Amino acid sequence: MARSQPTDGKKLQRQLFAGFFRVGMLGYGGGPASIPLIQKEAVDTYQWMDEEEFADILAIGNTLPGPIATKMAGYIGWRKAGALGMANAIAASVVPTVILMVILLVSLASFREYSWVQGMTQGVLPVVAVMLGVLTWSFLKKASVSMGGTAAAGLAVVSAVLIEWLGLHPAFLIAALILIVLGRRSRT
Amino acid sequence: MIIYWELFLAFFLPGILGYGGGPATIPLIEYEVVHRYNWMTVEEFGEVLALGNALPGPIATKMAGYIGYAEAGIPGMIAALTATIAPSLILMIALVGLLMKFRDSPKVKQLSAAVRPTIAVLLGAMTIRFLETAYEGSGALHTVLIAGVSFYLLEKRSVHPVWVILGALLYGALFLGG
Numbered sequence: 001m002a003r004s005q006p007t008d009g010k011k012l013q014r015q016l017f018a019g020f021f022r023v024g025m026l027g028y029g030g031g032p033a034s035i036p037l038i039q040k041e042a043v044d045t046y047q048w049m050d051e052e053e054f055a056d057i058l059a060i061g062n063t064l065p066g067p068i069a070t071k072m073a074g075y076i077g078w079r080k081a082g083a084l085g086m087a088n089a090i091a092a093s094v095v096p097t098v099i100l101m102v103i104l105l106v107s108l109a110s111f112r113e114y115s116w117v118q119g120m121t122q123g124v125l126p127v128v129a130v131m132l133g134v135l136t137w138s139f140l141k142k143a144s145v146s147m148g149g150t151a152a153a154g155l156a157v158v159s160a161v162l163i164e165w166l167g168l169h170p171a172f173l174i175a176a177l178i179l180i181v182l183g184r185r186s187r188t
Numbered sequence: 189m190i191i192y193w194e195l196f197l198a199f200f201l202p203g204i205l206g207y208g209g210g211p212a213t214i215p216l217i218e219y220e221v222v223h224r225y226n227w228m229t230v231e232e233f234g235e236v237l238a239l240g241n242a243l244p245g246p247i248a249t250k251m252a253g254y255i256g257y258a259e260a261g262i263p264g265m266i267a268a269l270t271a272t273i274a275p276s277l278i279l280m281i282a283l284v285g286l287l288m289k290f291r292d293s294p295k296v297k298q299l300s301a302a303v304r305p306t307i308a309v310l311l312g313a314m315t316i317r318f319l320e321t322a323y324e325g326s327g328a329l330h331t332v333l334i335a336g337v338s339f340y341l342l343e344k345r346s347v348h349p350v351w352v353i354l355g356a357l358l359y360g361a362l363f364l365g366g
Contacts, residue, residue: 025244034245063296065206066206069245093246101239101240104239119363119365125321129315129322139308139311159306159310
């Protein structure tokens with residue numbers, strides 16, 4: 001594994017692409033849902049790292065905000081094969097589905113004047129609402145497990161008042177919460 | 189030129205503030221795209237989100253890639269994708285040694301926990317806006333029917349989201365197009 005010849009480099013890039021392409025095309029439910037797929041490729045299929053190392057990288061990824069799938073792909077690609085590996089792994093996990101998305105929506109938009117296409121937009125809205133409602137509920141449940149029901153409800157009410165009624169940009173509130181947590185002296 | 193900068197900013201903020209992975213960044217993206225820059229209506233955003241959920245892969249980059257493309261072509265797509273992916277990845281690569289020390293720190297868990305109620309409120313507000321828009325567009329009966337059936341199928345029968353979304357598209361084309 002440690003020996004690296006020029007042909008191995010090419011092979012590694014091919015593997016990185018194939019691995020993260022599969023993760024991108026098979027993972028439903030957004031990035032967090034695809035973590036087990038990434039683990040399967042990185043630990044089992046290609047043995048880029050052992051399970052413990054993967055857990056470390058995942059934990060480090062979770063200390064930072066933003067999408068987790070691209071952080072994992074980018075970091076694993078960078079670790080195994082430098083900047084090219086990073087670009088390669090990210091492209092493999094992102095580009096195919098973005099292209100699908102653009103093709104689908106652009107072709108849908110070219111039929112925009114037909115009433116049945118407008119009907120499709122209407123039909124799908126309640127489904128999105130249900131998915132978001134379920135996501136809302138899971139965030140509330142996780143929040144009350146991790147910080148207690150009262151604190152979670154209190155923070156939720158404060159957020160609702162500040163953002164929905166007073167029109168505060170959510171970025172300020174989230175940044176303030178992050179700073180408060182980081183600034184607090186850690187208890188043991 | 190200004191559009192690329194705006195696209196970058198619109199996706200930079202959700203990427204740098206969304207603790208909890210891509211799905212947590214969706215309401216932040218909606219805030220920028222629908223309410224701040226008015227690139228899309230609630231309906232259009234809902235359609236993009238629905239198709240995004242019907243396709244595999246990370247959701248934040250699908251949204252960024254398409255919205256960037258819709259507003260400013262391929263360069264717009266690149267600007268939005270870069271803003272989504274690069275900041276936290278660069279931080280991770282640059283600070284991996286430092287972050288390694290904190291990976292099991294309780295503070296890290298507190299960070300994700302602390303922003304969760306706020307994200308939940310943003311998601312809840314989005315849920316209500318989508319229901320309102322559906323109600324205005326197709327009336328109470330269709331809205332309740334589609335929402336009820338899709339909740340039952342997704343949550344109680346664990347039907348794959350692709351089929352539910354395709355079903356809703358078909359239902360809409362047949363019954364809501366007039």
